[in-house]
Every structure is written in structure tokens, then in C-alpha cells.
Amino acid sequence: MLRSAGAIAVYFTVLLIMSSKLEPCGATEPAEANWPQFRGADATGVTRSTGLPDQWSATENVEWKSDIPGRGWGSPIVWGDSVFLSTVVNTGTTEPVKKGLYFGGDRKEIPTSIHEWKVLSLDLANGNVRWEKTIRTGTPTGSIHLKNSYASETPVTDGEHVYFCFGNIGLYCFDLNGEALWSHELAPHKTRNGWGTAASPVLHGNALYYVNDNDEHSTLLALDKRTGKKLWEVDRDEKSNWATPFIWTHDSATEIVTAGTGAVRSYDLQGKLLWSLKGMSSITIATPYVADGLLYVSSGYVLDPTKALYA
Template identity: 50%
Template sequence: MTHNKWFPTLLVALFCNPLLNLTGEVSWPSFRGSDSRGVSQNPDLPMTWSEKENVTWKQTTAGRGWSSPIVWDETVFMVSVKSRGEVEAPIKGLYFGGERPEPSKNVHAWVVEAIDTQSGSIRWASTLHEAAPSSTIHVKNTYASETPVTDGKHVYVHFGYMGLYCLDWNGAIVWKHQWPPAAMRLGWGTSSSPILHDQWVIIVNDNEEQSWMAAYDKKSGQEQWKVLRDEPSNFSTPFVWENDMRTEIITTGVNKTRSYDLMGQPLWTIQGMSTICIPTPFADEKRLYVAAGYVGDKLRPNKPIYAIRPGASGDITLEEGTHQNQWIDWMVDNAAPYNPSPLLYQGRFYVLWDFGFFSARNATDGSEVYPKERLNPRGKTAFTASPWAYRDHLFALSEDGDTYVIPAGDTFEVRHVNSLNEMCMATPAMAGSKLFIRTLEHLYCIEEVRP
């Protein structure tokens, strides 16, 4: 009988890591999952759904919010803000004029909900703050657009305009930090989500007054360090890049994309990103991927995607007219999305464009696999949620609530469309065999019905 010497180690890893099992993620603790890539290996996740088909349950949300749901074991957490008065309906698409000169005068409640993943019943709802908002938001944005993060013991919630909260598993506030709101670009509001690394909660607060990044002890809430940033408003979530050489904190910014060490000290920078940065960085085993592509950018119309090697230091900005250097494996112009984060899956780098196009590149060298292809042949369709992947397919959720299902590979094809007929802007979550989709007013738990 042959014994595999790695088998005991594998068993220990599986039993000690509650995020993983043999078929895929059983928890989804943060925006786009534990590795920020939006990919699951679970073979039982659903391929088709509608308002009624494969819907395990549907729960009405406590209020508005474009933050993603997160999942730990059998609990899904969701953040919302509820107004006591009328709320202006969001308008789909990309357009100018969505800013509002004054905040709502209605009292709002900032609420965190814990929902049972099996039944959809609400285990608890915790109100963190009640007041009339002191800052404006874009008509499409909400006061709860930052996705929370959890370590399975506590839930960490960040509201860029207001503060950072740590809740225990029963919804009680363990500690909190509050700060006065800072002005954001055109009063559009905030969206950068918190991240966890080891014992720290890390947040980026880029604004029009004084931008900063800070790390807090996740148990006590004590500030560990804080660094000021020469940045205007940014909306991207930071990323912890654990590569073969070291661990880095990556932030995408209008002035510079920056890498920091774990004490907030700068390692390297790249200049010349888009004048609005939203997509979240992520990495594979060899490279870090960074993208930003504001659709209305006239000052910096290049909309770049970068693939970066570990180990860089100093200013690694490309010389004009070049597309690679010692640390940058490849850079492609006019290729980055505005709102959705790109998707890396099975060696290909996919981009979902806000106006409803989809493209693919080779992740190794950035070469084109297929160009922009229109998802909806009937015309323009707006997309904000980031795409995701499983079971050899890619999924793109439109603001209309339609999910376009695309086979992974070298040829573009829309296999079918799953419709919920309700506005969607939040990026879904996956845990076990369940897909969680947040719409304007509901949270869907979608699961394939099997005989």
C-alpha cells in the first residue's frame, strides 16, 4: 500500500481552515472573497436562476446599500442604511449630473444584519448609528457601499464618511472609531472596503481634504499606525499581496499606485493611473494586477492595466512609449474598466466594461485573446458589479439584474441570461453551493435544486 506523505498535512489544513473544503469556499469573508479574485472552485454552484427558479430564499433588506454580502459558515452579513423618509430612486447607467448639492434631512439608521444562510431568517440586526447624514452622495451611491469583513469571530464595518466598527458575533459593538466626514470628489460618497491581515484591520480613507491609511488592532481597536497619503478621492479597496518575497499592502490611486510594507512604509510607486480609481487590485502566484479606467477621463485617457512582479522598490513608472520594464511584466493601454474589478480565471484576464462589453487577454503577457464583445446585442446595458467565475464559466451582473453567463476560454459567447428584474450594483458572494445576490431591496440565496 502506498502512503501519501502529504495527506495528513492536507487533512490538517482542511480542518483548521474554515474557509476551505475539498470542493471550494465555505465562507466568503470579504469583498470578492478571501483572495479578492471573485472565483470559487465549488462544482455545485448554480448555473441558472430567475426570480423563482433555484431560489432557496429571498429576504428584504433593512435599507439601501451597494456593499456586498459576506458569509461565514452559516451566517451571511449585510450592511444597509435606512431612511425614515423618502429616498430618491437611483438612476441606472453612466451620466453626468448625479451629484446632489445637499444631503438628505431625513434621519438615517446604519444597520448590520446577520442572516441564517439555510433559512433566510434574520438572526439579529444591529443599529450602529442614527442621524441625518452630514455629507452628500451620488444619486446611484448609498451610505453603505463599503463591504464589511469578518474573521469568524468579529465583523468589521467601515463607513468612509463616519467610522470603523467592530461587532461581536451577536451584533454588539466591541469597539469603534468615529471621525468627521471629509469632502469627496463632487460629493459622490465613499466605497473603499476594510481588509484584514493577521491581527490588523486596514482601511484607506482617500478624500479631498487629507487622505490617509491606517491599521488597527482587530481585538482592541487600538491604532497601530497611520500614514498620510498625497491623494485626492479614491474608491478602490486595498489589497494585501503575499508573494514569494514579502507581504505588501497595495493601494490604487489617482496620483500613484503605491506598495507599502506592513508598517505602512513605502516600497514602490507607479504614476499615471486614471483620474478616478475604483477597481480592486489582486494577484496570482506570479503577478500583481492593477487597473483603473475612468470612462470620461480626458486628462489621462490611457486607462491602463499593469501586471507587476514581486520585489520592486522606488518609482517603477514606465518610460513614455514603453509597456514593460524590470518590474512590470506588461502594461496595456485603453483596456481597464471603470467600476467593475477585472477577473483572472484559468490563465486569462477578463475585463467587464461599464457599457456592457467583455474582453479577454492572456494573463502571462497581456496579449489579446478576444476584443471587446457586446454582452447585450440589443444595445447598451450598464454594469457596476464585478464579474465572478466558477464551473468553467464567467458571470456578469448588469444594473438591470440580468446575469450574463459566458463560457471561459478563447472564444466569446453568451450561453444564457439569468434575470432577477431588479436593479443590482453589488458584487455577489459565493459560499459552498450557494450564490448570494443583493438587489436594490432584496438578498437572494440561489442554489441549484438537485434530485
């Protein structure tokens, strides 16, 4: 089957293609010239490129399309002339996704069909697949919501290696040519209502950070990005969340800011809790970000009377 969310992934990729034509970038250029992680170089969702198209359709302002097998909600990332993304192929029958706001998407039964967890690299110029690797074949370790996928985490790159994450499965490091360098297993845990996982890993210095919030044992994990060796892991008094952490560097320090239903928490680079702030909504998905020197943290659920926004 073809990826059901193909339009979302492809149009995001095409937007970056248009950007690359205006501002060519190479593998040796800084992260700001690329799109190396979830929500871009600054993790704000804002590009510094100019002259981008402001409208497109199935044909207008489309440079190319590439069919990707399976299903994955994670964003593609770009470094130099390469696009990296992940997907999971169900060899059985996959229920079609419903659009719009609705309730009743819980699917608590774990599929019994064989799935294939894949990572890919595409040529930014034409969408051709440069390499494709299957990192796991088997049955899922848990269920997911109808609106979720088994590949909802966005990869991250430092320009030398690319790091992929599949929640409840593992973290995987490849070089840009597709050679597997190391992996770190993630023990499966139950998530709220069987909705699955979505938070993406982030990089800072020589460390890869991953927030694993679930209904059994939530933690913040730090790995050595060069070897995959665990640097530290701290427990979090949280249940299931889906928010990617944000690395906040300011004049005083660098902090790992995590959003959660229980509280917003900030840690130093060794995992020590610096501060916390309560008052979030009952479902936390949004990633914190910085604009004009202020840190913004938000959450919102359609049935909650309070939809928090803090700065």
C-alpha cells in the same frame, strides 16, 4: 422602504447559498471555505466552489429572498452558516436609482432627514434575520452620488469577529452573535463632487487596514483588530478614490497595495512606502488582485482616453 438594490444583494447571497449546499462549511473552517470579505477569500472575485448554477432569474435557482430595509451597495459576506451585511435606512424620501450609464447623478446637498445606520446577520439556510443592530441615528455627514449609498463598504470577518465600515462615520467590531466590542470614529471629509465613500476595510494578522482617500486629508489607517486601538496612520498624497486595498503576500514579503488616481502605492505592514507607479485614470475604483503569480492593477473612466492596466 425596501432596499432598492435588493436584487443585487439577494442574488449574490443566493449564489453563496447554492455553494454552501455543495460544500458545507463551519465557523471553524478556513477562510477559503467561506466568503469573508469584499471579492471573496482571495479578494479575486472568484470562488473555488464547483457545480454552481450558471443562470437564474427572479424564480429560477433562487433558494430564498429576504427583504432588507434601506439601501446599501456593500456586498454581503458569509462565514459558516451566517450572512453579514450593512444598510442605511432613510426615514425620509429616497430618490430612486437610475439604471445604466448616465451623467448628472451629483447630489451635493446633504440630506436633512434622519437616517439609521444598521448592521445585520442572516441565517444562510433560510434568510431569516438573526440579529440587527442600529449603530447610529442622525443626519448624514456628507452627500453621495445618486449611484452611491451610505452603506457601500463591504464588511470583513476573521471567523471570530465581523468588522463593519461606514465611510465618514466609523469602523465597528462585533462578535458573530451581534455583541458590539469596539468602534473607531472616522472624521467626515469632503469627497470629489460630493460622491461619498466606498472603499472596504481588509484584514491581515491582527491588523485591520482602511484606505480613506478624500479631497481633504487622505490616509492609510491600521487598527488593532482586537481592541480598535490605532497602530499607525500614514498620509497619502491622494484625492478621492474608491478602491479597496489588496494584501499581497509573496515569497519576499507581504504588501498593502493601494490603487489611486495619483499613483498605485505599496506599503509594508508598518505603513512604510515600498514603491509607487503612476499612470492611472482620473477615477480609481477597481481593487488590485493577483492571478498566476502576477499582481494586476487597473483603472478606467469612460471619458479618459487612457484606461490603465498594469501587471
